[in-house]
Amino acid sequence: MRPTILQIFTLLILSFAILTSANASTPANLSFYGVWIGAGPDAIITKFESTLIIPAGSPDKTPANDVQAFWPGMEPAEYDGVFQNVITNQGGGPGEWYLLPFYCCNPATNLTAQMRVWPGDAVKNVFSLDIPSGKWYNNWVVTPGQQGNAAGQKPFGGGFVFDPAIDTETKGAPYTNALLTIELQDLGTWDFGSVLWTNVILEANTTDTAWCTNGPIGPSNSWKWSASPGTWSTSNQNLTTCYYSTVSLECPN
Ligand SMILES: *[C@@H]1O[C@H](CO)[C@@H](O)[C@H](O)[C@H]1NC(C)=O
Ligand SMILES: *[C@@H]1O[C@H](CO)[C@@H](O)[C@H](O)[C@H]1NC(C)=O
Numbered sequence: 001m002r003p004t005i006l007q008i009f010t011l012l013i014l015s016f017a018i019l020t021s022a023n024a025s026t027p028a029n030l031s032f033y034g035v036w037i038g039a040g041p042d043a044i045i046t047k048f049e050s051t052l053i054i055p056a057g058s059p060d061k062t063p064a065n066d067v068q069a070f071w072p073g074m075e076p077a078e079y080d081g082v083f084q085n086v087i088t089n090q091g092g093g094p095g096e097w098y099l100l101p102f103y104c105c106n107p108a109t110n111l112t113a114q115m116r117v118w119p120g121d122a123v124k125n126v127f128s129l130d131i132p133s134g135k136w137y138n139n140w141v142v143t144p145g146q147q148g149n150a151a152g153q154k155p156f157g158g159g160f161v162f163d164p165a166i167d168t169e170t171k172g173a174p175y176t177n178a179l180l181t182i183e184l185q186d187l188g189t190w191d192f193g194s195v196l197w198t199n200v201i202l203e204a205n206t207t208d209t210a211w212c213t214n215g216p217i218g219p220s221n222s223w224k225w226s227a228s229p230g231t232w233s234t235s236n237q238n239l240t241t242c243y244y245s246t247v248s249l250e251c252p253n
């Protein structure tokens with residue numbers, strides 16, 4: 001069964017949202033600009049890798065009620081949880097971005113302390129499944145760009161093991177949906193330019209490949225995005241690896 005756009009936007013409601021709201025209700029003006037990659041509800045994801053380039057900071061002077069974020073993340077077939085490496089404008093001063101691995105939502109959890117990143121930095125995120133245990137390795141490597149270098153930023157990386165079974169509702173259901181999305185809340189607007197992902201790789205347990213050549217899936221005319229053509233290979237373990245050289249969330253209409 002192929003997902004519909006409606007499903008994408010339903011599932012995206014489960015997100016970084018809870019982090020920044022005082023209670024567990026849906027934040028005001030929650031909106032998403034995202035694309036989806038997956039091989040269907042029966043094909044579990046075993047690896048999801050991507051490198052994003054941090055865009056310029058927003059000119060907004062008061063980030064507190066102006067939530068801007070973007071993230072790569074994964075959800076189970078029931079769309080009832082999301083494991084995500086969020087880049088957010090929350091938690092610092094105007095124009096600043098932070099990397100914050102996050103889990104939503106049973107319970108919503110900061111998975112590390114937030115890490116400062118600069119416009120132009122390349123942030124490589126690798127989620128890989130340890131198949132026997134069902135646990136995930138979440139690893140990132142941050143390579144400073146010109147602005148980060150000028151600020152004295154050093155390259156850094158990190159990682160941890162995450163057990164999706166901590167979620168009291170999903171109980172560790174496997175991930176089958178991968179997302180690359182911008183998320184806005186409250187007075188947040190998409191005024192920070194395009195968000196570019198490179199070397200996007202999804203590995204899933206299937207011999208089907210149409211999902212790769214047909215993907216990513218996203219809205220056709222409500223805002224602008226683009227992706228290079230998907231190429232794939234299938235291993236003798238029935239794991240298909242799909243590759244997109246670039247996926248760009250370009251601009252709102
Ligand atoms: C999670 O991190 C955010 C941003 O750094 C911070 O504002 C918030 O208080 C943290 N929440 C918890 C429960 O630590
Ligand atoms: C939601 O957006 C509207 C229109 O921009 C704005 O007037 C309103 O204050 C926003 N709500 C919150 C809670 O930020």
Ligand SMILES: *[C@@H]1O[C@H](CO)[C@@H](O)[C@H](O)[C@H]1NC(C)=O
Pocket residue numbers: 044046131205238
């Ligand atoms: C892939 O799916 C097959 C058939 O359902 C199953 O036997 C196999 O264990 C799965 N492999 C992984 C890595 O999940």
Ligand SMILES: *[C@@H]1O[C@H](CO)[C@@H](O)[C@H](O)[C@H]1NC(C)=O
Pocket residue numbers: 236237238
């Ligand atoms: C791969 O899929 C085929 C067809 O579904 C199946 O016969 C075979 O056992 C699978 N191999 C593995 C290693 O899962």
